Amino acid sequence: MGVAWLDTGSWAIAGYPYLVSHAGPGAPRTSWGRAAVLVLGIPLGLVALAFAFALWAPASGSSDAATVDTSPVAEVVTATPDLTPDPATPDPATEPIGQPAAEPSAAASETETSTAASTTGRSGRSEANRANPALDVVWRVETDDPVFFITVDDNLRDQAVADAALQLVRDNDIPITAFLTTNYVGDDGDYFDEVTSFGGSIQNHTVTHPFFNRAGADPYFEICTAQERLAAQFGDTPWMMRPPYGEPYFSGADPSSVEGAAASCGVNRIVMWSAVVDNGNVSYNPGTTLQPGDIVLFHFWDPKFAEGLQMILDIGKANGLTPAPLEDYL
Ligand SMILES: [Zn+2]
Numbered sequence: 001m002g003v004a005w006l007d008t009g010s011w012a013i014a015g016y017p018y019l020v021s022h023a024g025p026g027a028p029r030t031s032w033g034r035a036a037v038l039v040l041g042i043p044l045g046l047v048a049l050a051f052a053f054a055l056w057a058p059a060s061g062s063s064d065a066a067t068v069d070t071s072p073v074a075e076v077v078t079a080t081p082d083l084t085p086d087p088a089t090p091d092p093a094t095e096p097i098g099q100p101a102a103e104p105s106a107a108a109s110e111t112e113t114s115t116a117a118s119t120t121g122r123s124g125r126s127e128a129n130r131a132n133p134a135l136d137v138v139w140r141v142e143t144d145d146p147v148f149f150i151t152v153d154d155n156l157r158d159q160a161v162a163d164a165a166l167q168l169v170r171d172n173d174i175p176i177t178a179f180l181t182t183n184y185v186g187d188d189g190d191y192f193d194e195v196t197s198f199g200g201s202i203q204n205h206t207v208t209h210p211f212f213n214r215a216g217a218d219p220y221f222e223i224c225t226a227q228e229r230l231a232a233q234f235g236d237t238p239w240m241m242r243p244p245y246g247e248p249y250f251s252g253a254d255p256s257s258v259e260g261a262a263a264s265c266g267v268n269r270i271v272m273w274s275a276v277v278d279n280g281n282v283s284y285n286p287g288t289t290l291q292p293g294d295i296v297l298f299h300f301w302d303p304k305f306a307e308g309l310q311m312i313l314d315i316g317k318a319n320g321l322t323p324a325p326l327e328d329y330l
Contacts, residue, residue: 125239126328135263137249138330140274141293147324148294148316150309151177151273153205153242155184156191157301164306166195172313175199175325178300179242179271181209182229189233199325202230203240204267212243213253219261227265240330241267269330273297277308282315290315295326 141149156162169176177200178192185192196202206222207229223241231237241262248255249272262270275284275296284290296312298305316322 124236126330128328129239129268129330133268135259135268135270136330137255137259137270137272138295139272140291140295141326141329143293143329145324146292146321147329148275148290148292148296148312148321149177149326149329150174150200150296150298150312150323151179151242151271151326152195152298152300152305153179154181154209154299154301155186156188158303161303161305162188162191162300165300165309166191168306168309168313169195169198173198174309174313174323175327177240177271177326178202179205179240180226180230181205181244182207182226182233184209185233193234199327201236201240201325201327202234202238203242203271204230204238205242206244209244211245211247212258213248213251219258220265223258223261223267224265227267237266239267240269240271240326241265242271242273246272271295271326271330277312278302280304280307280311282308282311290319290321292321293329 168174175198176196178196180192180202192202204223204226207226208222210217210222212219212222226241227238243249243258247253248258249270259270262268273295274286275282275290275294277296277298279302282290282296284294287294290296290312298308302308313323
């Protein structure tokens, strides 16, 4: 298939994230980015070569030529993703909204319920987690507390959108659990640090955002390496992991390799979701409105991320619910 590069190979690791580091995972955007690199990169590269040759030809050293030669090309490559506009198409990498293969209630083992207010946040596992260290797949939290949980995945695309969302988070003290794909963190580490500093935490969303149920996927590399990188960058080792696209749970494929890898990498909560806010719309799975214990999925790259946050706060308020740290309940 044409998307085999998503899973393995040096291209996926070295080339793909480099080309689309701010554009989010996804095949169409990649071809966009690649086309842009071709269109912009080749002419500018030729100009750079000509310039380099002009410098070199008169007699000066080749070291000058080398530095002049490479930088314009490199700039084009790194700048392309930032310049890539977000067309009307939302990100193809979006996790599915539809019904999973297995009902959430069936797929979820019983989830720890806690009324403890001890926010452990970034600093580590909650008491509930330490009391139940076995691996658990969680779609929603079984609780009677008037709370719901806000989780946000992937990477930034638009700084204005990100800033507007951060302002809401600050103003409302919203605990955000961020699931980050390490190849796309880029220069946004400070942002993720701050946006999760209101009772939330930074958790594992793999290195390259692969489909785990596709042949060639390497859950050990994806999960363990992301653990190491997130710990090194943000100071805490994650203990939750959200599988990209919700796989293998949406398709009903065998989860044993993912779960084995997660457990051996130090993850003991695989976190799915029971509601999605995307592009200003909300959908519930199951149910028709926000309920206590719902885990709501957002994406940092959603062009209406801030509006969606405000919307879910309003819906929560109408239903008597407030966002709480997921960390305290898992
Ligand atoms: Zn994702």
